[in-house]
Amino acid sequence: MPTIKDVARAANCSTATVSRALASPEKVSDATRHRVAQAVAKVGYSLNAAARNLRRSESRTIVVILPNIANPFFSDVISGLESVAHQAGYQVLLGDAGNNPDRVASYFNLVPSNQADGIILLSTEVPMALVRERQADAGFPLVMACEYFDNLSLPTIHIDNEQAAHKATEYLVALGHQRIATITGPARNPICKDRLRGYRHGLADAGLNIQDDWIVEGDFTFHSGYEQGRILLQQDKKRPTAIFCQNDEMAIGVLKAARDAGVVVPEQLSVIGFDDIGFSQYCEPELTTVHQPREAIGRTAMRLLLDILKQRNVPLDQSLKTQLIVRSSTARAPRD
Amino acid sequence: MPTIKDVARAANCSTATVSRALASPEKVSDATRHRVAQAVAKVGYSLNAAARNLRRSESRTIVVILPNIANPFFSDVISGLESVAHQAGYQVLLGDAGNNPDRVASYFNLVPSNQADGIILLSTEVPMALVRERQADAGFPLVMACEYFDNLSLPTIHIDNEQAAHKATEYLVALGHQRIATITGPARNPICKDRLRGYRHGLADAGLNIQDDWIVEGDFTFHSGYEQGRILLQQDKKRPTAIFCQNDEMAIGVLKAARDAGVVVPEQLSVIGFDDIGFSQYCEPELTTVHQPREAIGRTAMRLLLDILKQRNVPLDQSLKTQLIVRSSTARAPRD
DNA sequence: CTGAAAGCGCTTACAG
């Protein structure tokens, strides 16, 4: 591999000048810049980033830790993150945590080892000790998006989960539903708690009583939605007439459980999801759901992190708007 | 950040010894190794990877270029890639090409700039000139998976697309279908050509004639499947009784088009997809499709690349098995 | 088993 020395020789100048011509062209005369450009092409030079990173002690790389790359929810968030990063000359290293604490630890370690400048965390399913340790360290650039820790304050971009769930529940109530169940995500997850709180308040506002066995826990997969849906629909006389699911995949699982149980959606059962993933328009029936501005979440989170890296003063907590999208999986409550 | 010097001071030895204790512990006495470990903990040292990379001129990073991170097909492939990489002490940098040639160029550039040791390419939607240039350069570690270029020989892991499509078509023929349409992916894509060839042969084998306006092109999205499906189903007397789609998302789009057109699947229309993504079990009806061993493709591709990096002799072309999964979107052809 | 020393390829403060 040709180095900056080879270029300097070919351009008949010092390595310092080559470096300047490449990194800050305005510091160099037109003629020199041109000679250097020619020399670069001639010798087939490309900058050794490891050397630059070492010298500058920065890597221009941001690590994004996500719980599971298979989750379609994240793809737009990632697009948003990447578009802002690339525009600013940063790369994005996508780290799939895959429920593996070691892996997460190794991603975190990329920052002290100078392979990454900062981290965006999209999951709370990571070893708390690790995060706590880093957060104590003020110099560790760490931003959360989509999720957050309820016992730890970190800069974060999110939606108002409670309000969104509240509105979804209200909508079901407005349709005349009185027996409304919910399938939550993992119960310890703060955003799931928020969505559950929104659900409870929605019922309470309407004077409906909350039936604890209609609050069931899933894990955000199709399969868990299917299983919990099946169970909820078994009680065939006083079964729920509506189910609010904390994400779309579980809602789509419920649609299947309903089909298998011979319960017609939306005539006999209304279903609401959360996220508005692409598939929610292609399932049968199309899913009423809470739309999240996923790209914007990604963009905003990356901007926040880059601002932190530049030591800019920035709001550390931003909430973005959601929207209830009404499609065909909800309807007026059936007569008893 | 503490450096190796600080550790050396705390352990009362040279930096050379610290380096050895960390990188090749067997070269160092037990006592020293222990002292170094203590010192590392005491000063809170972590190795500066940029310095190591510069010195060793390797990065232990593999770039995976994919066309679109939102495509659920890739998530298992990525899991496979990552599991092998991490086991071997490599990191994976996921690069979303996003139909942006500049971005792809910058990912390719990671190798000469010493930020990546090799590339796995999961898409042919990249500037040919770039690939051609690199491939000419024998020292450039580049492996393809899932897709391939038909005018360029690169090490590649794939399935037998033609055979898989042939079998799927045969299956429809065996169900008595005589009017079988197909929705392809982008026509210039070699794997799409292969699948199309398999379809043609399947029809030819059965003595069915091939109707050119039943070979329509989509782009692998739900939407294109929906649109093309809608058009195919419009011709209501002699419309096709079966549609073979080159991926599941388009097949799911067709299911929706059929619902909208009042065509009942599978009684009036059989639909087959390709890939066996998770959704294919949660759409209505569940999708008959060609299963690809996605994890295995990923694992095999990463092993191949790592072997190439170690200059091992390896088979440069491996084909993995597919399987037709019969679910509920296919049935015997309706009577005319 | 250990240390002194060179060097990986850059960047940048300093001097002119």
Added chain:
DNA sequence: CTGAAAGCGCTTACAG
């Protein structure tokens, strides 16, 4: 605008 020189933090061949 340009160059000589120091130095970023490691690793490793060499010598002992």
